[in-house]
Amino acid sequence: MTGFVDPRLSINQATIKYADLATALRVTAEAGVQGIGLWREPVNEVGLQTAASILADSGLRFTTHCRGGFFTVPEGPARRASIDDNRVAIEETATLAAAGATGSTAILVLVAGGLPEGSRDLIGARERVRDAIGELVPDAAAAGVTLAIEPLHPMYASDRCVVSTLGQALDIAADFDPAVVGATVDTFHIWWDPDVLASIERAGREGRIATYQVCDWKTPLAADALLSRHYPGDGVIDFASLTAAVEATGYDRDIEVEIFNQEVWDTDPRTVVERTAAGFAASVSPHLRARVTN
Amino acid sequence: MTGFVDPRLSINQATIKYADLATALRVTAEAGVQGIGLWREPVNEVGLQTAASILADSGLRFTTHCRGGFFTVPEGPARRASIDDNRVAIEETATLAAAGATGSTAILVLVAGGLPEGSRDLIGARERVRDAIGELVPDAAAAGVTLAIEPLHPMYASDRCVVSTLGQALDIAADFDPAVVGATVDTFHIWWDPDVLASIERAGREGRIATYQVCDWKTPLAADALLSRHYPGDGVIDFASLTAAVEATGYDRDIEVEIFNQEVWDTDPRTVVERTAAGFAASVSPHLRARVTN
Numbered sequence: 001m002t003g004f005v006d007p008r009l010s011i012n013q014a015t016i017k018y019a020d021l022a023t024a025l026r027v028t029a030e031a032g033v034q035g036i037g038l039w040r041e042p043v044n045e046v047g048l049q050t051a052a053s054i055l056a057d058s059g060l061r062f063t064t065h066c067r068g069g070f071f072t073v074p075e076g077p078a079r080r081a082s083i084d085d086n087r088v089a090i091e092e093t094a095t096l097a098a099a100g101a102t103g104s105t106a107i108l109v110l111v112a113g114g115l116p117e118g119s120r121d122l123i124g125a126r127e128r129v130r131d132a133i134g135e136l137v138p139d140a141a142a143a144g145v146t147l148a149i150e151p152l153h154p155m156y157a158s159d160r161c162v163v164s165t166l167g168q169a170l171d172i173a174a175d176f177d178p179a180v181v182g183a184t185v186d187t188f189h190i191w192w193d194p195d196v197l198a199s200i201e202r203a204g205r206e207g208r209i210a211t212y213q214v215c216d217w218k219t220p221l222a223a224d225a226l227l228s229r230h231y232p233g234d235g236v237i238d239f240a241s242l243t244a245a246v247e248a249t250g251y252d253r254d255i256e257v258e259i260f261n262q263e264v265w266d267t268d269p270r271t272v273v274e275r276t277a278a279g280f281a282a283s284v285s286p287h288l289r290a291r292v293t294n
Numbered sequence: 295m296t297g298f299v300d301p302r303l304s305i306n307q308a309t310i311k312y313a314d315l316a317t318a319l320r321v322t323a324e325a326g327v328q329g330i331g332l333w334r335e336p337v338n339e340v341g342l343q344t345a346a347s348i349l350a351d352s353g354l355r356f357t358t359h360c361r362g363g364f365f366t367v368p369e370g371p372a373r374r375a376s377i378d379d380n381r382v383a384i385e386e387t388a389t390l391a392a393a394g395a396t397g398s399t400a401i402l403v404l405v406a407g408g409l410p411e412g413s414r415d416l417i418g419a420r421e422r423v424r425d426a427i428g429e430l431v432p433d434a435a436a437a438g439v440t441l442a443i444e445p446l447h448p449m450y451a452s453d454r455c456v457v458s459t460l461g462q463a464l465d466i467a468a469d470f471d472p473a474v475v476g477a478t479v480d481t482f483h484i485w486w487d488p489d490v491l492a493s494i495e496r497a498g499r500e501g502r503i504a505t506y507q508v509c510d511w512k513t514p515l516a517a518d519a520l521l522s523r524h525y526p527g528d529g530v531i532d533f534a535s536l537t538a539a540v541e542a543t544g545y546d547r548d549i550e551v552e553i554f555n556q557e558v559w560d561t562d563p564r565t566v567v568e569r570t571a572a573g574f575a576a577s578v579s580p581h582l583r584a585r586v587t588n
Contacts, residue, residue: 120532122486155449157486158530159513168488192416192451194462219453223517236452238414 005277006285010035010063012213012258013042015276016269021046023269025058031273035254037064037109037211038096040089048092052099062100063254064107064148064184064211065093071132072113072125072162083132086110087139094143105253106145107210109184111152114159125162130172133181141180148210149173150184153192155225166190166199173208182210185246186258188217188229191237197245204249212246213256214239214284222262229259231275233283243287255284299571300579304329304357306507306552307336309570310563315340317563319352325567329355329548331403331505332390334383342386346393356394357548358401358442358478358505359387365426366407366419366456377426380404381433388437399547400439401504403478405446408453419456424466427475435474442504443467444478447486449519460484460493467502476504479540480552482511482523485531491539498543506540507550508533508578516556523553525569527577537581549578 011028013019013036019027021042028036036058043051043065055062068089073079089108097106112129115122133147140147149169152161163169169183183203190196203209216235221228232239257276264272305322307313307330313321315336322330330352337345337359349356362383367373383402391400406423409416427441434441443463446455457463463477477497484490497503510529515522526533551570558566 115530120530122532123535126488153449154447154486155515155519158511164486165488171488192448192458194420194459194465217452221449221515221519225449225515225519236409236414238416241417 003274003278004281004285005032006280006288007034008253008255008288009033009277009280010037010061010254010256011273011276012037012064012066012256013039014066015257015259015264016272017265019269021051022054025054025060027270027273029058029060031270031277033060033273033277034101035061035063035256037066037256037258038062039066040092043092043096048095052095055096056099059101061102061254062096062104063256064105064109065089065096067109067111068147069110070113071129073116074128083135086132086136090136090139090143090145093145105211106143107148108140108145109148109150109211111150112161112163114157114162122157122162129163130175133172133176137176137180141177146179146210147181148184149181150186151189153189165193165195166203167195170199170203170206170208174206178207182208184211184213185209186213186215187237187239187242188215191217191242197241200242200245200249204246204251209246209249209251211253211256212251213258214243214280215257215259227260227262229261231259231264231279232257233279239283240287243284247287247289255280297572298575298579299326300574300582301328302547302549302582303327303571303574304331304355304548304550305567305570306331306358306360306550307333308360309551309553309558310566311559313563315345316348319348319354321564321567323352323354325564325571327354327567327571328395329357329550331358331360331550331552332356333360334386337386337390342389346389349390350393353395355396355548356390356398357550358399358403359383359390361403361405362441363404364407365423367410368422377429380426380430384430384433384437384439387439391439399505400437401442402434402439403442403444403505405444406455406457408451408456416451416456423457424469427466427470431470431474435471440473440504441475442478443475444480445483447483459487459489460497461489464493464497464500464502468500472501476502478505478507479503480507480509481531481533481536482509485511485536491535494536494539494543498540498545503540503543503545505547505550506545507552508537508574509551509553521554521556523555525553525558525573526551527573533577534581537578541581541583549574
């Protein structure tokens with residue numbers, strides 16, 4: 001690869017979904033990218049210790065673990081299983097962060113979950129998210145892991161994530177230590193929000209920006225709305241204002257690109273990583289002040 | 295039709311999109327529904343005076359005119375044409391409201407418009423919406439028409455409507471007389487909003503609820519996201535809390551059902567109106583306190 005690769009770029013593994021863990025680590029490192037965010041499924045496919053070992057060998061920083069959450073079901077065995085599974089995810093996050101290169105961060109991204117089957121009680125579902133996080137905070141604190149509540153675009157509010165705005169994520173996080181509970185700031189999910197710049201400023205002021213993630217929005221949406229994420233620069237999101245707002249908070253860590261897009265997934269992963277790095281360099285890098293110095 | 299038909303139900307003509315104006319008026323009245331919201335295209339297909347005449351003959355209340363707006367292009371001939379076209383829509387609204395049965399309301403629904411082609415300046419687009427409304431206010435006031443800013447679901451923010459929340463619509467409306475500029479409160483667009491109940495309360499307090507519209511949300515979304523609206527009761531929206539919040543403001547006028555849905559459009563319009571009335575009776579009527587008494 002010949003173009004500039006931003007030292008703060010991290011590839012979220014979902015962007016190259018069909019690559020196994022070893023391949024994902026290899027193509028990311030070979031492209032000159034310094035960080036990677038991993039997903040639980042491909043990690044568990046090889047086993048946590050093997051995953052940690054090949055991550056260490058890759059020389060990459062580990063930036064987030066995706067994902068915990070799915071907290072909206074009422075009390076009962078399914079909820080207990082979900083909480084327990086999140087405890088496992090917290091341990092995975094700590095192990096992987098310890099295995100990654102210097103500057104790795106122990107961040108577990110949380111997707112809240114949608115309305116339980118047959119329910120219309122959005123307010124109740126949101127309260128159960130807060131309760132679940134409260135249960136997990138002692139485990140996360142003990143493991144040195146930050147739980148990063150991710151607001152998802154409101155089009156996913158019913159079936160995937162009842163946390164729909166950054167302000168709402170911050171309201172939930174407010175009950176807890178910022179070292180343990182923060183927010184995921186993902187441009188795709190929040191770019192439309194009339195309060196987005198004020199919410200980013202607040203997130204910074206309250207010490208809650210656990211991770212900044214970028215990808216682009218354009219229409220028409222994919223037939224499966226979940227797969228509508230695009231390379232930075234291919235859509236309408238103003239990365240200048242959003243990135244400047246995040247930078248202004250003092251955030252100076254890695255920035256992930258996470259793309260769910262069938263066409264991207266059907267492309268050779270090496271090409272995808274190079275294309276991602278180029279889009280990032282053109283659309284995001286010009287708006288970065290600080291550099292990762294580790 | 296044998297079931298209960300709520301006296302406050304109004305059929306928005308888009309729900310029976312393929313019916314011409316005469317058919318839409320006839321099937322709506324024959325079903326025992328008392329109100330209808332019209333669209334500009336089918337009105338202009340027969341001409342405004344003919345439309346007013348057959349509306350008067352139908353005995354139906356006229357509840358809204360759909361739609362004005364599309365205000366986001368920068369200054370130039372396209373913007374002038376849009377403003378002029380909105381002035382025509384204001385006159386249509388006044389004429390139709392005068393022709394409808396007692397209790398008709400002169401409300402023009404405004405859809406703000408999306409980002410101009412090639413633009414990423416969401417903030418600028420939003421400012422141009424406010425400016426355009428400011429230009430139209432004298433015309434609307436003179437005609438006795440209320441402009442009803444409609445926040446659309448954030449999934450339409452880039453290509454259709456840069457006004458995405460009720461709070462944002464109220465912030466725009468705040469510059470103007472509530473008799474002239476209000477908001478459209480449509481459950482489909484705002485149900486997910488963590489601030490929705492507070493925003494409805496605020497809208498009522500500020501005298502801004504121009505029209506309340508109901509339809510349901512369910513997933514998966516249609517491949518064309520625009521066509522994802524469903525009969526009340528077929529999805530996950532909690533009409534109890536939203537309707538109670540609207541009622542608590544003192545809103546006591548007609549309530550429209552507006553459904554964009556290919557399957558609904560492909561159904562015989564008489565069946566659609568009956569199905570709509572039944573869904574409304576089951577999902578919305580139990581939460582209504584006041585009755586239209588005119």
